[in-house]
């Protein structure tokens with residue numbers, strides 16, 4: 001379990017972060033673990049899967065990755081291992097190919113000489129921006145710093161290295177600059193059955209500002225960011241992280257001050273113009289179809305009923 005425990009800690013501390021990356025990393029970890037264990041395969045894998053699942057609660061990509069890999073089949077241990085490895089590789093390929101497709105499809109929606117605003121650090125949103133830049137359509141980008149973890153710095157660095165001009169702004173300057181922006185492009189941690197977007201805290205304020213200024217709000221999201229559980233009525237759990245991420249000891253120890261640090265928020269579908277997935281650009285109202293047809297929720301429906309607290313029974 002050492003390998004699994006180490007991977008779980010990397011996700012918890014956000015050494016490995018980003019909805020896609022944690023999903024890919026979890027699939028990889030389950031695969032590598034399956035290759036090392038001997039005997040008691042199902043029980044050991046179940047324990048590993050649960051440990052990884054309990055790291056961060058919000059991004060459904062993690063759940064979908066684990067659920068996908070854990071639906072292995074076979075009678076003997078060797079058959080099960082082979083099936084699991086095959087499924088893990090299939091999921092990893094899904095992650096790797098989806099990004100490129102999202103870039104292609106998303107870039108078609110961007111007009112020439114555009115200014116794009118993005119939030120946090122989303123590999124899917126960046127794929128759209130880079131592709132649009134390759135096609136000569138991007139003039140510059142506004143990247144929010146994304147307090148408290150400053151993932152916006154990663155975005156600024158990556159885009160700058162790609163040759164794209166970036167304005168790094170504080171999160172509260174979004175409305176100040178929104179008039180200069182042609183599109184907002186953000187990523188997703190989860191998309192619910194009713195088409196709402198769960199993404200980095202602050203996303204919903206950007207969506208509000210964009211709607212007011214009539215700036216199209218585009219979400220770049222692989223189909224494994226859609227949540228089958230929400231079809232069963234489950235609400236998305238918003239992760240609240242430690243106060244230490246927000247303020248130093250001096251402030252944290254103040255008698256009447258409580259620090260709140262939700263990592264994500266929800267943007268209702270009415271604020272979203274388009275969701276760019278690897279299988280097409282869709283309106284948020286189509287989330288149900290993606291969940292039903294692409295994720296095959298019917299197949300996991302029975303398992304889902306017993307999903308909490310025992311995901312793989």
Ligand SMILES: O=P(O)(O)OC[C@H]1O[C@H](OP(=O)(O)O)[C@H](O)[C@@H]1O
Nearest residue numbers: 017018019020122123124187188200
């Ligand atoms: O999958 P990709 O598009 O890379 O990222 C999707 C989202 O994951 C991140 O969460 P965190 O930084 O892990 O909390 C951000 O909220 C980002 O928009």
